Amino acid sequence: MSETPAEPAPATLRAAVWLLFAEAVGMVGLTLYLAYELLTADAVDLTSALLLTLFAAFGAVALFLLGRTLGQGRAGARGPAIVLQLMLCAVGYYVIQGGTAWVGVLLIALGLAVCGLMLAPASTRALGVG
Template sequence: MTIDSDPIPVTLRWAARLLRAEAVGVGLVAAWLVWADLTAATTDVTSALLVTAFAIGAAAALWALGGALTRRKAGARAPAIVLQLMLLPIGWFMIQGGVAWLGVPLMALGLGVTALLVSTPTTRALGFE
């Protein structure tokens, strides 16, 4: 058994923390969706369950990717980047829909975490150099 004594770089640590924070945020949205599904007077059950399942899956994926990056699993970087880049169109449509106060920070978060994930210290820590 080998122990990696190199400390996790700050960039990788913050990327993992932010992914986990996103997971908590999406998890709260998923909890609200479950509540809304159960208390709605009329609803399209199939659509409601699919949206709720998507939110639960996204929260689980973000949490798992944050943990994998903390353990320096190089294979977690690409899916994490893809999820972060998905925040760009979501933020853009929020801006177009008049919710710029939420869309702009989401876009900034996606770009910021992506920058952390492709930074040189993170790249080295994950063994890409």
């Protein structure tokens, strides 16, 4: 008995998955930077610094796992991935308020782009949603 090969994911879903992986890599970089700062800073609120570093590490793992799960065609990962992208937009807003507008605009654009890719009709069909 031969199994029929699974239909390849559409370009929109593949792009969303790769962008989630890229975000995970960025979060790993942020985690390493925060860990370095935690270990080398003279005066630090140890509890806050440790929690922030752990939060960044958790974010990296979550983005990777959501990307992998979406890549496997599981629709249940789409909602949490969209929530993380909307959180990225909120971070972008506060980065703009903090004075680094170009970084904030890029973060917002990235979050909206990934949301758009996951909500595209081809991605929705491939995930069997709607």
